[in-house]
Amino acid sequence: MSETATRETAVKETVNHYLNRDLSWLEFNRRVLEEAQDATTPLLERVKFLSIVSSNLDEFMSVRVAGIIDQIKAGYMKKDFTGYSPAGLFKRVMKRASRMVAEQYKTYREICRALGKEGIYFTEYEDLNVTQRKAMDEYFHDIVFPVLTPMAVDQARPFPLVHTQGVYLAVVLMKEDEDPEEEPYFAILQVPSNLARFIEVPVRANSKKREYILIEELIEQHIQTLFSGYQAVSVEAFRLTRNADLTLNEEGAEDLLEEIELQLRRRRWGTPVRLEVQKGMHPYALAQLMDEFEITDNIFEIDGPLDLSYLMKLAGTIKGFDQLRYAPIKQAYPAELDDVVDLFSKLRQRDVLVYHPYESFDAVTDFVCQAAYDPQVLAIKMTLYRVSGNSALIQALARAAESGMQVTVVVELKARFDEERNIAWARKLEQSGCHVVYGLVGLKTHAKITLVVRQEQDGLRRYVHVGTGNYNDNTAKLYTDIGLFTTHKDVGEDASALFNEVTGYSAPHNWKAFGVAPTDMMEKLIGKFRREAEFASKGKPARIIAKFNSLSNQDMVDELYLASQAGVKIDLIVRGVCCLRPGVPGLSENITVRSIVDRFLEHSRIFYFENGGDPEMYIASADWMTRNLTRRVELMCPVFDTNIQETVINILQLSLRDNVKARRLQPNGLYERVEAAGDEPIRSQFEAMRISSWKTTVREG
Incomplete structure (x- = not known):
């Protein structure tokens, strides 16, 4: 029997092994609703969470439920890997959504009464x-x-x-x-x-x-x-x-x-x-x-x-009532770049990691703006997926092109609900002389990367920024994301090759550092799962810690099950959808899944592999979903700098230690709050606001 067949046999594909994607999404939106119901959350912040529940449901209905209805109309009756036919799933989804809406409006009335006590009335x-x-x-x-x-x-x-x-x-x-x-x-x-x-x-x-x-x-x-x-x-x-x-x-x-x-x-x-x-x-x-x-x-x-x-606009419009809001976050400029006149000279000395929203997105803007005004810069290449309404990045790219630099921008026109805005930016960039590329046929370009090519005394040097989130200064104040500045040779060469593939007719590259979807990212990740399983079977250190937004690809779930069965300790921090069922004896007892819903939207993608005592870690643009791994251009970049590796571990460990806003996924598909149980309460986002808390060692276990 082949190795593939053996592995397929090892994971018996029974319905009970998987949670349904759409039902899991509804559970995520319920966690958002719970934040609106939480009396310890400032009242006007609860109002915002109630607004987010509505916005989330709108997108869910217009995309996911619409797709289910299309399948039903087309007479499609085949069950998905979680055991649901379109008709059966539609009934279950609508039943849960109806209950959620009823609870949402009950919460609305409760919040209105609480607002009235504070002097705000509808x-x-x-x-x-x-x-x-x-x-x-x-x-x-x-x-x-x-x-x-x-x-x-x-x-x-x-x-x-x-x-x-x-x-x-x-x-x-x-x-x-x-x-x-x-x-x-x-x-x-x-x-x-x-x-x-x-x-x-x-x-x-x-x-x-x-x-x-x-x-x-x-x-x-x-x-x-x-x-x-x-x-x-x-x-x-x-x-x-x-x-x-x-x-x-x-x-x-x-x-x-x-x-x-x-x-x-x-x-x-x-x-x-x-x-x-x-x-x-x-x-x-x-x-x-x-x-x-x-x-x-x-x-x-x-x-x-x-x-x-x-309600989102209302909560932000009401003047005064600061006691009903979170205190404004004081974003720090990255200490490694603070008071640095020449960013390029600093980045030649060392890599720099930036953690948003705790550290300012201005560092990224300054990087692009300095490149745009630097006569030694020959080329700037950048991907844009979702951009803010008045982006300084757009203005800098336009200025660079007008001054004669080679500026290439990959604009993803198919970014859902941002299509019109991106069309406007594409036209403005083209008018400025930028080479605007709309990506590859059939694929969304979701990778977050900027490449600056600079002529220096010792030859050309590539400066690269890779991020887990969009180049959007507004969402960088609301989402947790990390970005890496590096001049590592392998990363620079891979960055050039990636842009050549997207903009030209280059054959698939033999990546030295990157994992790139849809070509080899999933293959590389599965290879690392299997390597951890092999280390575990030999009694060597084996562990996986991964933080991302969603897990819905069956192959990835199955491989994680197999790694768990081999003895690998796996901790997943998954904000939203999770089709994996953790803690099932004989299947996934070594896997834990946590979700953190708090003031900021958890958005960073970080992957850690123990690798027998020689840890590897990556930041990425991709979630572990079929669409990200097979239908999008995505990027996974290694973190080589040992100091930054320690910082990345601290970020993961801080999330794993959260016992205030973290919920833990149970085998039955429901989430339960992680209780402090006598331990010191740790709220990871609030701890991270004290910048030193994730730059100093918090590693445990």
């Missing part, structure tokens, strides 16, 4: 006093009314386009003095998305409380101004979610940028996948919506305002 029009009503009436007539467009639905006027995830009002009308037995009239009205969803009401006399009213409440109170001669029988909100996954014909597209622009326009007409309606919606209005959208079994009745994602 009020209704009828509860306003005369002065406040007058102010709100004026706001409606001066600001809101001119923007509104009532749209009747009848034989002469077909149902208008309803945009995905916009809030609308369904209005049931009767003509004045008409027989109430006659069939009612129906119209819809979009709540303007370009106006504030919430409006601050003037303060009452001798009161310090802050009051807010939702714009749809204000519109409903003035609905008669839009339908003169008719009487509104009911006015209720609804919201439609459409399939948002782009179907690209990359092979046949003469211009990928134009093809994506076309698909973005088509997204407006995506197949309906979810209908949210206000609780108690008029039966006639509900029937009209169900008939138009051809949707019957994915309807959510909402007991509260639709689309709580607006």
